[in-house]
Amino acid sequence: MxxxxxxxxxxxxxxxxxxxxxxxxxxxxxxxxxxxxxxxxxxxxxxxxxxxxxxxxxxxxxxxxxxxxxxxxxxxxxxxxxxxxxxxxxxxxxxxxxxxxxxxxxxxxxxxxxxxxxxxxxxxxxxxxxxxxxxxxxxxxxxxxxxxxxxxxxxxxxxxxxxxxxxxxxxxxxxTMIDTLISNIDNFIDPNIEVGGEKLKEEGFFVLTLHRPANVDEEGKLKEMMQAIMDGTAKLPVIFPVHPRTAKILENMGIVHENLHYVEPLSYLEFNYLVKNSIAVITDSGGITEETTVMGIPCLTLRDNTERPETITLGTNELVGTDPENLKPYLEKLMSGNWKKGGQIPLxxxxxxxxxxxxxxxxxxxxxxxxxxxxxx
CATH class of the missing domain: 3.40.50.2000 (Glycogen Phosphorylase B;)
Structure with a gap:
């Protein structure tokens, strides 16, 4: 055997x-x-x-x-x-x-x-x-x-x-991560997040994830990046799944905004429900760029490099970089409806x-x- x-x-x-x-x-x-x-x-x-x-x-x-x-x-x-x-x-x-x-x-x-x-x-x-x-x-x-x-x-x-x-x-x-996505896409779970007493509207919000040291370790730079995100997202809700302890640290740093909503970490099925129904994802993760590509969701990657270049050349991902100044033109392109469509990736x-x-x-x-x-x- x-x-x-x-x-x-x-x-x-x-x-x-x-x-x-x-x-x-x-x-x-x-x-x-x-x-x-x-x-x-x-x-x-x-x-x-x-x-x-x-x-x-x-x-x-x-x-x-x-x-x-x-x-x-x-x-x-x-x-x-x-x-x-x-x-x-x-x-x-x-x-x-x-x-x-x-x-x-x-x-x-x-x-x-x-x-x-x-x-x-x-x-x-x-x-x-x-x-x-x-x-x-x-x-x-x-x-x-x-x-x-x-x-x-x-x-x-x-x-x-x-x-x-x-x-x-x-x-x-x-x-194989796409195997899991495809087999579960009909089973996604609505996390029932409300903003101002109302449920999130389809394609009416952004999903944000940040965890890499280049983005989160330097307080001043993190504040600048968060401000750039909030300035460019047209007053739409930005949903940021983050551990409550980390959320408290961010709040103590003064990273608060009326359109920024910290939520507790979500399960796989809940998180991907958000991604599938969002207008776009802003992230520094690698794996999320693969999932957004398959679901056809625009993705803005806050990194200076990527190990998944096919999500850029064939998919819906763009490499924005870690400089907050870089974010504005990408968000302008997105909000004007000019984001690339992406296509299928072999196998x-x-x-x-x-x-x-x-x-x-x-x-x-x-x-x-x-x-x-x-x-x-």
Whole structure:
């Protein structure tokens, strides 16, 4: 039997592993000799960030929770590695499958390779070129020791080729996060947010998310950026899902406006309901730019670089930068109705996870069968 250990650690991971688990379950029902063990590293855990994701996305309870959250980058990496080494030693796997670019992705990849276990990286090969981002280091380290690479775009394929990866280890399959989006788009949940005693009007509000240090660590710059957002959004409500503690800090900094509305963090289905019904999203996230592209929602990315350039060249995203002065012309273009429409991105069709499992069975199924026969003989 092909035994796969799947790693989840932080919010973005859950959307990416959900369709993979469903594809494995489907393959098992069809008689394929395959099974999985789900390991939650505990890198992030609270009800909104983890628990509701498992419930809403139909992910089974993890077989193990390493509870390795908290601490500095180094402390968290070390804790995950120590605890995952014990987990993988006690529950050996043929392959360890990691997704995305969080600390858990890198830490579990290193641990698996040192235990001579094959590493599969889903969403491999994406690059921002910005080594100040912890995620970029996680991507580079993980891809340096990965055995098979599952990619979301031809750009990612080319990045891997330039790094010397052989063609037969690169598998262009699409985007599992889009699998999750497409399968749940009819199940989005209205969070029932009211502004001035009235419900939000469709295409009558903006969604805002900010978390990167380049945008939030410097108080003066953050105030300027928020003012630029409020000046350019035509007095429409700006909905900002943020932890209550962070909202309090922002309010204490004087970042308040009659059209700016802080709300508590939302579940996956609630947040994407907002995105789907908004006029546009202003963000410094990477994953959100993929979802807005598929839903056809304009997206303004407050970053100086992106690891997802296809959302700009083919999608609805624009790279605004981190200078507040840059925002005005983009918002003017949006409010005048001149935003680009975007188009379909190859293989972002909701069928990525099935392709991944097909490849894994093809690559590893025969190997596992041969090893089983050798043991029996």
């Amino acid at each position: 092909l035994k796969i250990t799947i790693i989840a650690g932080a919010r973005p991971n859950f959307m990416k592993i959900a369709p993979i688990i469903k594809a494995i379950q489907k393959a098992k029902e069809q008689g394929k000799d395959i099974d999985f063990r789900l390991v939650h590293t505990g890198q992030h855990y609270d009800k909104k960030m983890s628990g509701s994701f498992f419930e809403q996305l139909g992910i089974p309870e993890p077989n193990a929770n390493l509870e390795a959250g908290g601490g500095t980058q180094a402390e968290q990496t070390a804790n995950i590695m120590i605890r995952f080494e014990r987990e993988l030693t006690e529950n050996p796997a043929d392959v360890v499958l990691v997704v995305g670019d969080v600390t858990s992705t890198m830490a579990c990849s290193i641990t698996a390779k040192k235990l001579n276990t094959q590493v599969i990286h889903v969403e491999a090969g994406i690059r921002s070129g910005d080594l100040s981002m912890p995620e970029e280091i996680n991507r580079m380290v993980t891809d340096a020791i990965t055995d098979h690479f599952f990619t979301t775009s031809e750009i990612a394929n080319e990045n891997l080729r330039k790094a010397g990866v052989e063609e037969n280890r690169i598998h262009f399959v699409g985007n 972002w069709d909701g069928k990525t996870a099935g392709r991944i499992i097909e490849v894994l069975i093809k690559v590893y199924g025969e190997k596992v069968r041969k090893e089983k026969l050798e043991v029996q003989s």
